[in-house]
Structures are given as C-alpha cells and as structure tokens.
Amino acid sequence: MLKVEKLVAGYGKVQVLHDVSLEVPEGTLVTLIGSNGAGKTTTLRALSGMIAPQSGRIVMDGADIAGLPTHAITRRGMAHSPEGRRVFSTLSVADNLLLGAFPRVTGARPKGDVAADLERMYALFPRLSERRTQLAGTLSGGEQQMLAMARALMLNPKVLLLDEPSMGLAPRLVEEVFATIARLKQQRVTMLLVEQFAMAALEVADFGYVLENGRVTASGPAGVLRDDPAVRAAYLGQHG
Amino acid sequence: MQILAQLLVSGIAVGMIYGVIAFGYQLTFATSKTLNFGQGEALMLGSLVGLTVVSITGYWIMLPIVLAFGLLQGSVVERLGVRQAIKTKSESGWIMATIALGIIFKNMAENIWGRDALKFPSPLPEAPIGFMGVNVLPMEIAIVVGALALMLAVEFFNRRSIYGKAVVATANDRDAAGLMGINTSLVITFSYALSSMTAAFAGVLVAPVTLTGANMGGALGLKAFAVAIIGGLSSGMGVVVGGLILGITETLTGYYVSTGYKDVPGLVLLLLVLSLKPSGLFGVATIKKV
Incomplete structure (x- = not known):
C-alpha cells in the first residue's frame, strides 16, 4: 500500500533522513522504532508532506506522492495523527x-x-x-x-500514520492506546506506527524498522526484531 | 442631556464602522497572523466602485457587486503582498507589501475618481428621524444594523458550515488543518478576500453619511487598527466594544473639548492597552513560541 524508496529529507540545510526505504503492505501494522532524534517523526512528516522531501519516492496505492502539498496527500488517503496530538482546541x-x-x-x-x-x-x-x-x-x-x-x-484512510500515540500518557492510558491499536489492526487498518515504547510497538506490530541517525539499520518481522540481541540492547532495555 | 444623547448616537454609528473594519483585520490575523495594512484603501475602493456602479444599476444591485469586488481585491492583496512573506516566514515582508499596495490603490483611485470628496447617494431618506428629541439619521441605523448583520453572518458561517470550520481549524493550527485535507493557502486567500469584502461593505455603509473619495481610507483604516488592538485581535466581541469606545470618545471629545483633539483619547487608550494588556481588552494572551 505504501512504499518508500531512498527518502531524503530534512529541515533547511540540515539533512535528517538518508535514503530511508520502507514498506507498509495493505492491512498490516508496521512500526518504526529508534532513539530520540533518529528521524522517526521527520519520516512521518516527510510522508504526509509537512516537510518537502529532497529526493526519493513515496508511492501510495501505485502513485508517487512525494512533493505534493499536505492537503493533497490527505485527499489521496493518507491520515497522519501527528506528534503532540494537535487537536483543534x-x-x-x-x-x-x-x-x-x-x-x-x-x-x-x-x-x-x-x-x-x-x-x-x-x-x-x-x-x-x-x-x-x-x-x-x-x-x-x-x-x-x-x-x-x-x-x-x-x-x-488507506494508510494511517501514528506518531508517538503514547507520548506523555500515564501507564494505564498507554495500555489503552495500544489496545486500541491492536483493535484497529484486527479491522485491517493499514498503519505505520512510530513509538518510543519499542517493545510494546513490536509486540503489536507485524513488521518493524529500526531507524538510527536517519538511516534504517535493521528491519524484519516484529517477532524477530524483538528477539534480536542487538536491537534489545540498543532500544528495548530501558523500556522493557 | 439631549446633546449628550445626540453625540452618543453619532458616536455609536462611527464606532460600528470602526468595529466592522477592525473585524476585517481579525479575519486575516486569525488564519495567517498577518494583517492588511491597506484595509482603509479596501474600504475606499469599495465605496468608490459602489459610487460608479450605483449610478448604473441603482443601490440594491450595487451592493452584491461591491461585495464581489471586495472579495476579488482582497484575493489580489493576498496573492501579491502576503503569500510570499508567509511562505518564507518573513516577519515584516507583508507589512511593507500591504502598505505599498494600499498606496498604489490610493494613487489609482486618485487618478480615476479625482482627489475631491464626492457625495454618495443615500438609499434611505436623508431627513433625520426625531426620537425623544434626538435626531437619528436613517443611514446611521442602517450602519449599525448592517455592520452587526455582516459580523453575525461571518460568525454563523464559521460555526455552522464545514468550510467555516475549516477556517477555524486553520486559525487553530495551520499544519494540523493541512493534515485534514484543508488547503490552508486557499483558506488564507479566502480570509483576505472576506476581510476586504467587509471593508468594502463598510465603505458603502459609511459613504452616504461622510462623503466618499480617494482620501477617505487612511484615517478610517488606522483608527480601526487602533480598535482591533484595543479590543483584541482575537475577539469578535472586542472589536464591537472597542469600536464603540473609540467612536463615542471621539464625538464627545470633539464636542466638549475641541475637534482638534478628538483623536487623542482613543489613541491614549490604545497606548494604555498596549502597555497594560497587550492582547487587548477582550483578547486572550498568547505566548509566542520560539
């Protein structure tokens, strides 16, 4: 459903993402994990057009949407629940x-x-x-x-981008959020989930990508990543 | 007592005009945090276009034509003067650009309609109505009713229609509004169009009472700006009250002190508000995030 190839993006002259490639097949939940500043939010912002990609392809449902304005991308079926919620107060x-x-x-x-x-x-x-x-x-x-x-x-949406839905929430609410995500997955909503709670994200996801300094350094089925000692040591230890 | 009541009536009519122009400032500020400093010229153009059209079509057909002209004029201002500044996040580009466009509009008007004050035909009887010893011009009543009706119509549109809600969403958080599939650039153009339409409408409302002419805009635009600051750039209630305060203090000072000082109390109030409550009497304080 969503295929990202060699995405390069950043803010002004600062390049944050270096050739990020990832794929979100229809009806699956894919998670993007990584430490603070790895470029997770930037990736989502580039996908939904909030920042213009410098190069690379973003193919959704067969059409390249890279470089379109945000509202046009939304109208093609990408929904983005942004970092910090951004509700209309x-x-x-x-x-x-x-x-x-x-x-x-x-x-x-x-x-x-x-x-x-x-x-x-x-x-x-x-x-x-x-x-x-x-x-x-x-x-x-x-x-x-x-x-x-x-x-x-x-x-x-054809694809739902979720940016840190657990951020700043009490543990009980974090559980509630993940339960909701699991329910959406059962309904076969195609989702790309960015999360700080890497372990919880990998538990609910089908597939995972690890982002490090703006590069994808590991990827695989969520279960495999969860058991990968290197991934565990780097990202899962503190959040268990 | 009668004189005081008479002064209040004129003050209210003038104040409502200030209020409705100030309301126009709010419309663009809400969506883009920018203002059209040529708002007075939008009013002047609306009024002069109305004067030309009214002689051909009569008063009531002139009104929608002037409103449409205002929409168009505002869109032009946004496209030429504001869009680029917003895109490059320029802090002051739009200030210079809208002032420059205002001067250009004024020069154009001077060349087309001349520099003299012109009489604008009144759609209502010009004889004042006596009411408990106070003389009220029918047009003064029309100003108050028309101004309130316009503001209520915009408010109704914002609250009830999906497009109005899109405008409010853009005012709330432009990026998030874009994520809803709202074309926020178009919303900003629209808010400029609506703002100039408001000014053009104010122009034809006030012209039968004050005369019209290429020079009518500057002072009105500036005073309405003071009203927008006094009332708060975010409060619809504020511009009505602010407009009335300024209009009434002006007419009272003009009569009891000297017409030479009539602008002073309002501007002193402006200075007081700026130093004591910069968000305006009715405004909500916002903290600029850096």
Whole structure:
C-alpha cells in the first residue's frame, strides 16, 4: 500500500533522513522504532508532506506522492495523527472529528456514511462520546490522544500514520492506546506506527524498522526484531 | 442631556464602522497572523466602485457587486503582498507589501475618481428621524444594523458550515488543518478576500453619511487598527466594544473639548492597552513560541 524508496529529507540545510526505504503492505501494522532524534517523526512528516522531501519516492496505492502539498496527500488517503496530538482546541470534539472527514464531506474523497463512522468512533472511544460537545482544548492529554487518532480515522484512510500515540500518557492510558491499536489492526487498518515504547510497538506490530541517525539499520518481522540481541540492547532495555 | 444623547448616537454609528473594519483585520490575523495594512484603501475602493456602479444599476444591485469586488481585491492583496512573506516566514515582508499596495490603490483611485470628496447617494431618506428629541439619521441605523448583520453572518458561517470550520481549524493550527485535507493557502486567500469584502461593505455603509473619495481610507483604516488592538485581535466581541469606545470618545471629545483633539483619547487608550494588556481588552494572551 505504501512504499518508500531512498527518502531524503530534512529541515533547511540540515539533512535528517538518508535514503530511508520502507514498506507498509495493505492491512498490516508496521512500526518504526529508534532513539530520540533518529528521524522517526521527520519520516512521518516527510510522508504526509509537512516537510518537502529532497529526493526519493513515496508511492501510495501505485502513485508517487512525494512533493505534493499536505492537503493533497490527505485527499489521496493518507491520515497522519501527528506528534503532540494537535487537536483543534477551540472546536468541539464532534467538530474535530467532522474535520477529519473534511475531504469526504467536501467531495474530494468517496463520502461513504460519515454519520455512521462518527458513531463507530464514539463506540471505539467511549470517552469521546461523553464529551462530544466539549471543546477539544479542555480534554485531558489521554482524551486528546484518542481524539487525534479518531480524527485521523475519520478519513477512512488507506494508510494511517501514528506518531508517538503514547507520548506523555500515564501507564494505564498507554495500555489503552495500544489496545486500541491492536483493535484497529484486527479491522485491517493499514498503519505505520512510530513509538518510543519499542517493545510494546513490536509486540503489536507485524513488521518493524529500526531507524538510527536517519538511516534504517535493521528491519524484519516484529517477532524477530524483538528477539534480536542487538536491537534489545540498543532500544528495548530501558523500556522493557 | 439631549446633546449628550445626540453625540452618543453619532458616536455609536462611527464606532460600528470602526468595529466592522477592525473585524476585517481579525479575519486575516486569525488564519495567517498577518494583517492588511491597506484595509482603509479596501474600504475606499469599495465605496468608490459602489459610487460608479450605483449610478448604473441603482443601490440594491450595487451592493452584491461591491461585495464581489471586495472579495476579488482582497484575493489580489493576498496573492501579491502576503503569500510570499508567509511562505518564507518573513516577519515584516507583508507589512511593507500591504502598505505599498494600499498606496498604489490610493494613487489609482486618485487618478480615476479625482482627489475631491464626492457625495454618495443615500438609499434611505436623508431627513433625520426625531426620537425623544434626538435626531437619528436613517443611514446611521442602517450602519449599525448592517455592520452587526455582516459580523453575525461571518460568525454563523464559521460555526455552522464545514468550510467555516475549516477556517477555524486553520486559525487553530495551520499544519494540523493541512493534515485534514484543508488547503490552508486557499483558506488564507479566502480570509483576505472576506476581510476586504467587509471593508468594502463598510465603505458603502459609511459613504452616504461622510462623503466618499480617494482620501477617505487612511484615517478610517488606522483608527480601526487602533480598535482591533484595543479590543483584541482575537475577539469578535472586542472589536464591537472597542469600536464603540473609540467612536463615542471621539464625538464627545470633539464636542466638549475641541475637534482638534478628538483623536487623542482613543489613541491614549490604545497606548494604555498596549502597555497594560497587550492582547487587548477582550483578547486572550498568547505566548509566542520560539
């Protein structure tokens, strides 16, 4: 579904990613792990067009989307739940979710049943259901994370990018987030997950890539990576 | 007492005009953190285009034409003066560019319509209505009603329609709005278009009372800017109250002190607000992240 070849990207003159290649087959959950500053978030930002790639190909569903503006990439079916949640704080929970479906409501993507999908999100995240009319800025961190994920899902995306959905959450909520990701995987949502909790990510994922200083240094089925002594020592020790 | 009431009435009408122009400043500031410093010239152009069109079509058909002209003029300002500055994250490029465009518009207007003040036909009777001893011009009532109606219409659009919500989302977080599939560059162009449309509408509202002309924009634009600062660049309520404060203090000072000093209290208030509550009387303080 998503195939990245030799992606080079960065900020200004600083090159962060060096020839990153990875693949996310349809219906699978792929995780990108690595230490802080390895380029995980930068990779996602380059995929969704928030920063323009300097070179390389990003092929989604057969079409090269590298270099398109963010909104055009979203309209082609890539949803990105960004680092730091970035919910629209002065809008209600319901409006945030509706905006997730903006390309569907305005005809840029197949409409489907937006109202039914809204209800599906409220079923998946009951906490949001209780707070439909509340302003997103007044939600707790965990609720905002749920909202950011639900908002991205409202696109009915071909690929869902999740950037550190567990960041800053209490352990109980981190478990809840991973349980939700597992449920989405059962529903065969194609996902690329960036996570600091490498062990937890590899437990839920099908396949994993290890990113180090902007380069992919290891990759393989999640189970194999989890047992790889080098990967364990470098990334899994502290988060077990 | 009657004189005071009379002054209040004129002050309110003038203040609503300031308020509606200031509302235009807010529209672009919300989405792009930039302002059109040629807002006064957008008002002047709207009014003069209205003057030319009104003689051909009559008043009511003139109104939508002027509104459409305002939308177009605002889009031009954004494309020529602002877009590049936003793209390069220039802190001041848009300031110089919108001022320059304003001067160009003013020169064009001077060449087309001349430098003199021109009379604008009033759609309503020009005889004042006596109300408890106070004379109110029908056009003054139209100014208050028209200004409020326009602001409410924009507010309604923002809250109810998906496109309005896209505007609010862009104002909230431009990057995140882009991730929703919203073309945020287009939203910013649109906010400039809407802002100039607001100014053009204010131009035709005020012209029957004040006369029109190529020089009408500068002072109005500047005072409305003061109102936007006093009321807060983020508060719709603030510009109405700020506009009324400035309009009323102006007319009161003009009568009780001297017309030569009528601009002083409002500007003193501006200085006070800037030093005591820079986000405006009704504004929410924001911290600029570096």
